[in-house]
Amino acid sequence: xxxxxxxxxxxxxxxxxxIFLYPIIWIISTSFMGAKEFNLRYxxxxxxxxxxxxxxxxxxxxxLMVENYRFFIFFWNSVLYAFIxxxxxxxxxxxxxxxxxxxxxxxxDMLLFLYIIIMMMPFQVTLVPNYIQLRDLGLLNTIWSIxxxxxxxxxxxxxxxxxxxxxxxxxIESARLETNSVINILLRIVVPVSKPxxxxxxxxxxxxxxxLIEQPYIFLANKNLYPLSLVFADLIKELPELTSSAAVIYIxxxxxxxxxxxxxxxxxxxxxxx
Amino acid sequence: MTLRNLKGKSLIIYFSLMLFIxxxxxxxxxxxxxxxDVSKPLEKTISVTIELKDEDLSLDADGNxxxxxxxxxxxxxxxxxFCRVTCSKADNIDVSxxxxxxxxxxxxxxxxxxxxxxxxxxxxxxxxxxxxKRLFIExxxxxxxxxxxxxxxxxxxxxxxxxxxxxxxxxxxxEDRFVEVTDGINPEDLVVTKCDRNIQDGDIxxxxxx
Numbered sequence: 001x002x003x004x005x006x007x008x009x010x011x012x013x014x015x016x017x018x019i020f021l022y023p024i025i026w027i028i029s030t031s032f033m034g035a036k037e038f039n040l041r042y043x044x045x046x047x048x049x050x051x052x053x054x055x056x057x058x059x060x061x062x063x064l065m066v067e068n069y070r071f072f073i074f075f076w077n078s079v080l081y082a083f084i085x086x087x088x089x090x091x092x093x094x095x096x097x098x099x100x101x102x103x104x105x106x107x108x109d110m111l112l113f114l115y116i117i118i119m120m121m122p123f124q125v126t127l128v129p130n131y132i133q134l135r136d137l138g139l140l141n142t143i144w145s146i147x148x149x150x151x152x153x154x155x156x157x158x159x160x161x162x163x164x165x166x167x168x169x170x171x172i173e174s175a176r177l178e179t180n181s182v183i184n185i186l187l188r189i190v191v192p193v194s195k196p197x198x199x200x201x202x203x204x205x206x207x208x209x210x211x212l213i214e215q216p217y218i219f220l221a222n223k224n225l226y227p228l229s230l231v232f233a234d235l236i237k238e239l240p241e242l243t244s245s246a247a248v249i250y251i252x253x254x255x256x257x258x259x260x261x262x263x264x265x266x267x268x269x270x271x272x273x274x
Numbered sequence: 275m276t277l278r279n280l281k282g283k284s285l286i287i288y289f290s291l292m293l294f295i296x297x298x299x300x301x302x303x304x305x306x307x308x309x310x311d312v313s314k315p316l317e318k319t320i321s322v323t324i325e326l327k328d329e330d331l332s333l334d335a336d337g338n339x340x341x342x343x344x345x346x347x348x349x350x351x352x353x354x355x356f357c358r359v360t361c362s363k364a365d366n367i368d369v370s371x372x373x374x375x376x377x378x379x380x381x382x383x384x385x386x387x388x389x390x391x392x393x394x395x396x397x398x399x400x401x402x403x404x405x406x407k408r409l410f411i412e413x414x415x416x417x418x419x420x421x422x423x424x425x426x427x428x429x430x431x432x433x434x435x436x437x438x439x440x441x442x443x444x445x446x447x448x449e450d451r452f453v454e455v456t457d458g459i460n461p462e463d464l465v466v467t468k469c470d471r472n473i474q475d476g477d478i479x480x481x482x483x484x
Contacts, residue, residue, distance in 0.1 A: 066306065067478060068432035069299035075292065234431045249292075256285050 024251075025051060030244035032056045035063070038241040060245035068239070071231075071246065078227040078250075081146050082209040088151035089205045090198060097160030098186050102172060112161075119154040123214065131218060145219035146227075150209060156201055163197040163268065164190070200268035203261050207254050303480075310438070310479045311468035312425050315409040316452060317461055321356075322406050326399040332380075337390035339397065343381040346374075346403065356402035357383060361394040368394075374401075409459060410452040415467050416445065423466040423473060424459060425481065438466060440475040 026049070030038065033053035038060075041047045064071055099105075100112055118126075126149075134145045167190060175185045191198070216230050228250055235243050258265075324345060331341050339359070346355065357372045370389065375382045383399065391397055415422050423438040443458030459465065466473070473479060 065295055066299050066303050067435065068430070069296075069303050070432040072292070072296040072299065076296065079289070231431065238430045239432075252288060253285065256288060260285065 027244050027247045027251075029053060031060055031248045032058070033244070034059055035241040038244075043240060060242055064242045064245045064249075068242070073224060074226055074228045074231045075249070077143075077225060078210060078229065080143065081150075081212065081227055082206050084143075084147050085150045085209040086202050086205045088147065089153055089156045090202060092152055093156035093160050093201065094191060094194075094198065095183075095186060096157045097164055098190060099182075100157065101161045101164035102167070102169070103182065115154045115158055119158055127214065127218060134219060140219055141221045141225070143225060146212065146215050149215065150212070153205070156205060159201055159204070160194075160197060163194060167194065196264050197268040199261060200265045203257050203265060206257060210254055307478050307480050308473050309470045309482055310423075310425065310466045310473070311482045312464040313412070313467050315411045315455065315459060315461055315463065315465060317407050318410055319405050320408050321402045322404045324401040324403060326401065328397060331397060331399060333391055337392045339383040339391045339399070340377075340380045341383075341399070343376050343379055346381060346401065354404065358400045358402070359383060359385070360398040360400070361389070361391065362396045363394045407461075408446070409455045409461060410449065411455055411459070411465050412467050413448065413451050413453045415465050416443070416453060419445070422455075422459065423469075423475075425464040425466060425479060436479050436481055438473050438475065438477050438479050 029051045030042075030053070033041075034055055034057050037047075037054050041049065100108060100115070130149050131140070134140050134149075139145045139148065171189060171193075172185060175189045179185065210227075211229050212227055213229055216225070216227055220226060228246070232243065232246065232250075235246060326341055326345065330345070331339055333339060355374055357374055359370050359372050361368045361370075368389070370385055370387060372383045372385045375384050411422065417423070417440070420442055421440050422443050423440055425436050425438055428435045428437050441458055444456045446454030446456045448454070466479075468482075469479075
């Protein structure tokens with residue numbers, strides 16, 4: 001009976017994994033397919049879907065990266081947005097989270113409540129006020145219209161605050177004997193100890209920013225400022241045979257980050273007080 | 275470098291590789307693809323003429339020269355026709371510009387000098403009935419005597435690219451190093467005149483001007 005249960009479980013796991021992995025494997029295998037075969041299979045529909053191309057070729061990558069070298073404008077836009085937003089998020093979220101977790105002051109809970117309310121709101125609710133604000137500041141259609149709203153993310157502050165709650169108060173009290181400066185305590189004691197949590201926050205923020213869709217679509221009119229995530233819709237219409245190779249290039253950094261730092265993310269999230 | 279170190283640096287390797295490809299992709303693009311010189315076809319205005327020789331011409335009793343007016347289209351206005359008569363007798367060649375006059379289904383050549391054409395051995399009449407624009411391309415552009423490559427723009431999400439298309443053409447007269455194209459290309463087409471390597475239909479090319 002136990003054997004049967006394990007077998008059923010195994011089958012379920014394999015089935016679930018196959019469902020989740022199939023599109024990714026399909027994208028990777030299709031990226032090595034020739035443009036002609038791609039058209040025959042997926043545009044004209046003369047042949048069925050396959051995971052094994054007739055001939056493995058790097059032609060798609062060549063076409064994407066050499067013949068359409070302007071692809072890199074969008075790629076580096078994505079990199080720029082993701083890196084700047086991640087860096088700014090850390091700079092903003094670390095002190096804010098520390099103050100909300102460890103410093104007592106009047107209205108702290110109210111402020112936290114506001115953070116949670118904003119965090120719980122669907123993104124689309126704040127899209128229009130954000131748009132009006134950015135328009136009035138003259139930041140629409142600039143990279144700052146993407147970076148600034150994302151850098152002051154309430155989720156990042158909340159996530160780090162939960163980690164800082166688990167940080168022992170005794171260490172901070174001991175540090176207070178040496179210095180009265182909160183900034184010194186934060187930079188010299190708290191940040192070095194909280195590196196895994198900050199790293200986890202950076203990875204989550206990077207992945208989130210790498211996949212930005214709505215904000216650039218609404219706030220940017222100049223296509224040259226578009227991130228790669230926004231290019232796919234047009235790419236499918238105009239150059240469908242290059243979509244797979246572009247997708248592989250697109251998902252690679254996030255996949256590498258996940259495989260490299262998955263232990264970081266798991267352990268940091270585990271230490272957070274919920 | 276161990277595999278573990280490599281794994282740790284994979285993100286740096288990825289972005290370095292992308293940076294490298296970004297810097298060299300444009301150079302590679304311009305290096306790999308054939309570089310071509312192009313030019314638009316030359317438009318020349320050429321006279322449309324009808325040549326009438328002895329057998330087409332007749333002389334009346336007064337020595338006036340005439341021909342059957344069916345040679346000229348009915349709707350053609352006589353005033354638009356430019357008529358040049360070349361007469362020769364022994365070593366003497368006389369060229370005169372004349373007008374036309376239609377009478378009873380015949381078209382008479384009216385010469386202001388009132389020359390009697392009976393005296394001449396050979397008479398050649400050229401009726402210039404209009405002008406026509408013709409396209410000329412460099413002879414070097416023609417492949418196998420019947421094809422030319424034209425460059426067309428392909429615009430997609432990532433910008434503009436130039437591709438070549440092999441099209442059949444019908445050739446006319448040759449003039450100097452140019453040849454007339456009677457059919458196949460339009461005046462606004464960009465015709466490949468020179469290429470630094472062999473090209474095929476559909477190839478991406480780089481214009482020398484770029």
